[in-house]
Amino acid sequence: METYNPQKLPFFPRPYPGESLYSVLCRYHVRSGNATAVKTIRQLFGGDASLSSTLLLPSAFVLRHLDAWSSACSDLCQAGFLWAHTAFSLCSLWEYSFYRYLFFDDYKPAVASRKMRSGSFRQTRIQHASQEIRYCPICAAEQKQIYGESYWQIVPQLDGVEYCPVHQVRIVSTSIHVRDFRYSFLPADTVLASPSIGTTADPIAPSPYSEIQNRPDIFVAMARCVQYLWQHLPEYSGIWFLLNRYRQLLSVPKAHELWQSASVVREKLLQNHQAKLVNWLLSQNEMVEPRYIFFSQFSLAQHAVMISLLSPSPEAFFSDALL
Numbered sequence: 001m002e003t004y005n006p007q008k009l010p011f012f013p014r015p016y017p018g019e020s021l022y023s024v025l026c027r028y029h030v031r032s033g034n035a036t037a038v039k040t041i042r043q044l045f046g047g048d049a050s051l052s053s054t055l056l057l058p059s060a061f062v063l064r065h066l067d068a069w070s071s072a073c074s075d076l077c078q079a080g081f082l083w084a085h086t087a088f089s090l091c092s093l094w095e096y097s098f099y100r101y102l103f104f105d106d107y108k109p110a111v112a113s114r115k116m117r118s119g120s121f122r123q124t125r126i127q128h129a130s131q132e133i134r135y136c137p138i139c140a141a142e143q144k145q146i147y148g149e150s151y152w153q154i155v156p157q158l159d160g161v162e163y164c165p166v167h168q169v170r171i172v173s174t175s176i177h178v179r180d181f182r183y184s185f186l187p188a189d190t191v192l193a194s195p196s197i198g199t200t201a202d203p204i205a206p207s208p209y210s211e212i213q214n215r216p217d218i219f220v221a222m223a224r225c226v227q228y229l230w231q232h233l234p235e236y237s238g239i240w241f242l243l244n245r246y247r248q249l250l251s252v253p254k255a256h257e258l259w260q261s262a263s264v265v266r267e268k269l270l271q272n273h274q275a276k277l278v279n280w281l282l283s284q285n286e287m288v289e290p291r292y293i294f295f296s297q298f299s300l301a302q303h304a305v306m307i308s309l310l311s312p313s314p315e316a317f318f319s320d321a322l323l
């Protein structure tokens with residue numbers, strides 16, 4: 001039986017801008033020349049590993065191998081890789097303590113708590129509801145032109161991203177569900193060359209956004225906001241920064257009053273925005289008392305809409321902050 005020696009990983013592909021870890025691993029598999037995915041998985045992880053989590057939020061087991069891979073690619077540093085090629089930065093929208101533990105305190109995956117080992121559950125909270133691999137057709141064509149191959153990006157996979165934030169065209173969904181690639185490498189370049197795998201999305205918004213589907217401007221603003229959050233959230237203190245900013249922009253005097261101020265928030269937003277949109281944004285579980293707004297339960301898409309309604313751009317939302 002082969003023994004795993006991370007020092008002997010012969011090479012590791014240099015990640016492209018905005019590329020998901022899963023996509024990098026797919027490209028590694030292609031270049032390795034390995035006949036089977038099992039062989040590549042064993043080479044990378046020294047054993048069995050599910051690849052599903054590598055699309056957005058790799059499990060602690062996967063993360064443990066980053067150091068070994070980065071020794072085969074001098075451009076990689078572990079923290080930089082996590083920010084640029086996973087969606088970990090978005091975890092701070094819900095679990096700041098987890099995020100702090102992972103990045104600012106000692107990073108010790110080997111002694112990780114059970115909670116951290118099961119970290120991949122958060123993927124469903126930030127991933128697009130379809131849970132299929134998605135892409136922007138113009139981005140894909142540009143990648144092919146610049147790098148000679150297409151790759152899977154992080155941003156089109158995220159909740160609230162229905163349009164490409166750069167090209168303002170609809171994101172296209174493949175028919176590949178996240179569970180379909182647990183043990184297989186499906187590189188973008190191969191998938192997109194095969195019309196039977198890549199499918200074009202119907203030009204309608206998915207059901208959570210049916211109230212606003214005739215507003216491409218909102219979707220573009222949302223997508224820009226999600227991209228900004230993904231890129232910049234680590235510079236701020238996650239959910240607390242957002243709540244503080246919401247409070248300032250809505251003129252709610254005290255922090256603890258924000259969640260009790262559903263009618264104030266609704267009224268302020270209705271001054272400048274359509275009722276349909278505001279209602280969708282503030283709609284929540286029917287079990288929840290309607291007087292309250294649980295911002296900490298907001299989805300990524302809801303935060304993106306909230307920021308878009310309160311500020312002309314995500315840059316303005318974050319840069320004008322009076323801290």
Ligand SMILES: [Zn+2]
Nearest residue numbers: 136139164167
């Ligand atoms: Zn694009």
